[in-house]
Amino acid sequence: MSATIRGELIAAVSEAIEIGEHVPCRAGDVIATAAWTSDLPEDQLEAARACRSCAVARLCRAYIAAHPREWGVYGGITEADRKPAKGRPCGTSKRGAAR
Numbered sequence: 001m002s003a004t005i006r007g008e009l010i011a012a013v014s015e016a017i018e019i020g021e022h023v024p025c026r027a028g029d030v031i032a033t034a035a036w037t038s039d040l041p042e043d044q045l046e047a048a049r050a051c052r053s054c055a056v057a058r059l060c061r062a063y064i065a066a067h068p069r070e071w072g073v074y075g076g077i078t079e080a081d082r083k084p085a086k087g088r089p090c091g092t093s094k095r096g097a098a099r
């Protein structure tokens, strides 16, 4: 199933480009598209904003949900977005603790 999503995404990107739809991470030169693989959070946020106008964004989000990766921007989702929130472990709330 997940290999299918990857194939679907690759095909959708190719088709979108072929018919002239906007796929930001494939538009422009290597430098312009480097934000999608940058280590810098500000670059990744810029890429994520650009993803909003992408013709295949929904499928791209489905792909990254099926293939969580540790780096890069997919479907408007940055690496930081995909990291589990840090915080107090479940069941250790301060609420009700003795003072």
Ligand code: SF4
Binding pocket: 013, 023, 024, 025, 026, 036, 050, 051, 054, 055, 056, 057, 058, 060, 061, 073, 074, 075, 076
């Ligand atoms: S949603 Fe973003 S990462 Fe996915 S194909 Fe479109 S521009 Fe590229």
